[in-house]
Amino acid sequence: MSLEVIILAAGKGTRMCSDRPKVLHQLAGKPMLVHAINQAQMLQPICTHVIVGHGADEVESVVKPLGARCVTQVEQLGTGHAVAQAMPQVNNNAIVLVLYGDVPLVPAALMQQLVLQATQGDLAILTVTLDDAAGYGRIVRNSKGHIQAIVEHKDANAEQLQIKEINTGILAAKASLLNGWLPRIKSNNAQGEIYLTDIVAMAVADDIGISHLQPDFPQQTQGVNDRLQLAQLERWYQQQQANQLLRDGVQLADPTRFDLRGELYAGKDIYIDINVIMEGQVYLGDSVHIGPNCHIKDAHIGAGTQILANSVIDQAQVAEHCSIGPFARLRPGTIMHDNSKVGNFVETKKTTLGKGSKANHFTYLGDATVGENVNIGAGTITCNYDGVNKFKTNIANGAFIGSNSSIVAPVNIGAGATVGAGSTITKDIPDDNLAIARGKQRNLASWAKPVKT
Structure with missing residues (x-):
C-alpha cells in the first residue's frame, strides 16, 4: 500500500515574535520543517504535501527543492481543515501520515511503526505521557483502556484535565477513512475550529480500531511555539x-x-x-x-x-x-x-x-x-x-x-x-x-x- 505524507505548516507562530514563518526557524542549523520533511522522506512516500499559509512563498522556496508539494490553506480554520486541503490530491487507496512542521524531531523509525499500524486497518495515533499536560489535548480511554476520544484542553472537564497522556497530533490512517471522516467534523468547540482530533470519536463510532505508539523521549514529539x-x-x-x-x-x-x-x-x-x-x-x-x-x-x-x-x-x-x-x-x-x-x-x-x-x-x-x-x-x-x-x-x-x-x-x-x-x-x-x-x-x-x- 502506498504512502502519502501531509505536513501542516500554515500557521504564523505569533509567539515567536518574528516576521519569519514559525516552521522556518532553525534547529541544529536547518529549518524545523526541513527536519520533518527529511525524516518523512526516508519512508519513501509517493508524495509529501506541505500545507502552507502564512509566509507561503517563503515556505515554498524551502520546500520545493526537497521535492515536496505545497498546498495553500487560505484560511487557517483548524487542523482538520488543513488536512482536508490536501486530500483531493491524495490517492484514496494510500496510507496518509499526518505530521507538523513545528514538530521537528519525530524519528523516521517511529513514523514507520505508525504507518505499519495503519496498514492493518487501524487509525494509528502518536501519544505521549507528560508530567505537565497543560495546554494539550487529553487521550480519553474507557474502562478497558481503549481510546475513545481526544479532548482539547480548553474543552476538557476537571476530571479530563487530570489525564497525563496527551495527543501529539501525529497520526496515520487510510485515505479512504479520512475522506469519510473529515467532511463530518464540526467546529462546535471553544476555539470554533475544525479539529482533526475529532476523527478519533468517529473511528470509535465506526468500529475502527485505534492503536497508539509512544516515543522513546517526549522531546521527539515536542512542538515549538516560542x-x-x-x-x-x-x-x-x-x-x-x-x-x-x-x-x-x-x-x-x-x-x-x-x-x-x-x-x-x-x-x-x-x-x-x-x-x-x-x-x-x-x-x-x-x-x-x-x-x-x-x-x-x-x-x-x-x-x-x-x-x-x-x-x-x-x-x-x-x-x-x-x-x-x-x-x-x-x-x-x-x-x-x-x-x-x-x-x-x-x-x-x-x-x-x-x-x-x-x-x-x-x-x-x-x-x-x-x-x-x-x-x-x-x-x-x-x-x-x-x-x-x-x-x-x-x-x-x-x-x-x-x-x-x-x-x-x-x-x-x-x-x-x-x-x-x-x-x-x-x-x-x-x-x-x-x-x-x-x-x-x-x-x-x-x-x-x-x-x-
Missing part, C-alpha cells in the same frame, strides 16, 4: 548528538558545549575541545585534535591534523598531519596537502598549499597555487583583485617569500626563488633567482624633528 521551547529542544537534540559521538569513541571536552548542525563522520581517537561548532558535512580522520572555539563547515580534515583555538574552516580540504591556527581562516576552495601549515591570523581562499609548505602568521593567500616546501613570511599578501577581476599567483616548489611582501597577480614565482622582505612583486621570477623590489633606503644625519605645537 523561542524558549525552540532553545530547549535545540539543547536536548545537541545533547543526544554529543552522547552518540561519545559512544562512538569521539572525545568531547564538554558535551554540553558542542554543536553539530549537520553530519559528522569521525575516525578514531579524535579530541574536540569546548565551543566547537560543526555545520554541513564534516569528515574527521583518525587522531584529529580540535582546539576550543573553532567553527568547521563542509570540510574534510585528514588524520593527525591539529586545529588550534579560534580557527574557522569553511569548505576546505585538509590532508594529513597539517597544522591550522590559532586564529586561522580557511575559506572555500582551500586545499592543504600533507604536513602543510596555516598559522595564526592567516587567511586563505581558493588556494592550494603544497606538501610541507607553511604560512605561519599574518598572511593572506587568495587565488594562489603554492608548491611543496614553500615558506611564506609574515605579512605576505597575494594581491589577487584589481577591483573587477581576480588573478592567480603561482609559487613553485622550494620558494622562500620574505616577510611583508606583496605579490601582485598574475605572477609566477619559480622553484627555489627567494623574495626579499618588504618587496612588491609585479613580474615573474625565474627559478633560483633572488627578487628585491623595494624603495632605496636613505639615512639623513641632519633633519628637523617634528615639534609639538
Whole structure:
C-alpha cells in the first residue's frame, strides 16, 4: 500500500515574535520543517504535501527543492481543515501520515511503526505521557483502556484535565477513512475550529480500531511555539548528538558545549575541545585534535591534523598531519596537502598549499597555487583583485617569500626563488633567482624633528 505524507505548516507562530514563518526557524542549523520533511522522506512516500499559509512563498522556496508539494490553506480554520486541503490530491487507496512542521524531531523509525499500524486497518495515533499536560489535548480511554476520544484542553472537564497522556497530533490512517471522516467534523468547540482530533470519536463510532505508539523521549514529539521551547529542544537534540559521538569513541571536552548542525563522520581517537561548532558535512580522520572555539563547515580534515583555538574552516580540504591556527581562516576552495601549515591570523581562499609548505602568521593567500616546501613570511599578501577581476599567483616548489611582501597577480614565482622582505612583486621570477623590489633606503644625519605645537 502506498504512502502519502501531509505536513501542516500554515500557521504564523505569533509567539515567536518574528516576521519569519514559525516552521522556518532553525534547529541544529536547518529549518524545523526541513527536519520533518527529511525524516518523512526516508519512508519513501509517493508524495509529501506541505500545507502552507502564512509566509507561503517563503515556505515554498524551502520546500520545493526537497521535492515536496505545497498546498495553500487560505484560511487557517483548524487542523482538520488543513488536512482536508490536501486530500483531493491524495490517492484514496494510500496510507496518509499526518505530521507538523513545528514538530521537528519525530524519528523516521517511529513514523514507520505508525504507518505499519495503519496498514492493518487501524487509525494509528502518536501519544505521549507528560508530567505537565497543560495546554494539550487529553487521550480519553474507557474502562478497558481503549481510546475513545481526544479532548482539547480548553474543552476538557476537571476530571479530563487530570489525564497525563496527551495527543501529539501525529497520526496515520487510510485515505479512504479520512475522506469519510473529515467532511463530518464540526467546529462546535471553544476555539470554533475544525479539529482533526475529532476523527478519533468517529473511528470509535465506526468500529475502527485505534492503536497508539509512544516515543522513546517526549522531546521527539515536542512542538515549538516560542523561542524558549525552540532553545530547549535545540539543547536536548545537541545533547543526544554529543552522547552518540561519545559512544562512538569521539572525545568531547564538554558535551554540553558542542554543536553539530549537520553530519559528522569521525575516525578514531579524535579530541574536540569546548565551543566547537560543526555545520554541513564534516569528515574527521583518525587522531584529529580540535582546539576550543573553532567553527568547521563542509570540510574534510585528514588524520593527525591539529586545529588550534579560534580557527574557522569553511569548505576546505585538509590532508594529513597539517597544522591550522590559532586564529586561522580557511575559506572555500582551500586545499592543504600533507604536513602543510596555516598559522595564526592567516587567511586563505581558493588556494592550494603544497606538501610541507607553511604560512605561519599574518598572511593572506587568495587565488594562489603554492608548491611543496614553500615558506611564506609574515605579512605576505597575494594581491589577487584589481577591483573587477581576480588573478592567480603561482609559487613553485622550494620558494622562500620574505616577510611583508606583496605579490601582485598574475605572477609566477619559480622553484627555489627567494623574495626579499618588504618587496612588491609585479613580474615573474625565474627559478633560483633572488627578487628585491623595494624603495632605496636613505639615512639623513641632519633633519628637523617634528615639534609639538
